[in-house]
Amino acid sequence: MKVDDYKKIVDEYTPKENVLKNAIISFVAGGMLGVFSEFLLRVYCLWLDLPRKESGVLVILSLIVLASILTALGVFDVLVNKFKCGLIIPITGFAHSMTSSALEYKNEGLISGIGSNIFKLAGNVILYGVVSVYIFGVVRLLIFGG
């Protein structure tokens, strides 16, 4: 059998995901999460008498804690399958990647398991964040002077 024929057969039997439907699902899920966190921010502002900036940090922390616990319970993977990128792009995805890689390599021990693998997925967010800060920061200092 030729390679092309094989490819055709594979394409025929691969389930086609509805691209637009997935995108709309993530739009709505991400949007709802945004609305929920704005609501949470206002609740923190009112109840804890915090300024907006500090309660913004608190909202991020709450989402991280929530996502980590849901990941450990195994619920988060089910939710990601349903809501796709709506949960990966918000900070919940960051917390999920850390907790899931820590859990996954738990069997290999505390140091070579959890220790060396905890940043396996989240590391590239931090790495490229820092690299881009140095590039953009130096450019901004040179051009705008701070």
Add this chain to the structure above:
Amino acid sequence: MTYVYAFVFCGFLCFIAQLILDNTKLTPAHITSLFVVIGAFLDVFGIYDKIVLYAGAGALIPITSFGHLLVHGAMDMAGELGVIGLSYGIFNLTSAGISVAIIMAFLLALFFKPKH
């Protein structure tokens, strides 16, 4: 009105990410890295601050805000100390998020078993 902007902005980012994920061979790791760089880039010209003003928490939640906060902390310290301040202040604003994520991941990994 902030709720509407929060919905639209946060949803829009997820929409774009899902389109990239479905139409290219990039993994979620590629996309989150890309979005962090975009967030940092938008903050260089102060655009992201304006988005935060309108969309509130809807702009703080996506991973783009991570890049934005990194640049923000770095530039604040750079204003005081010059180029050296860039390294001093880089994690000033994001340290809370990273620390909590690390401690939660560690504690949960100790007490829970992986589920497949």
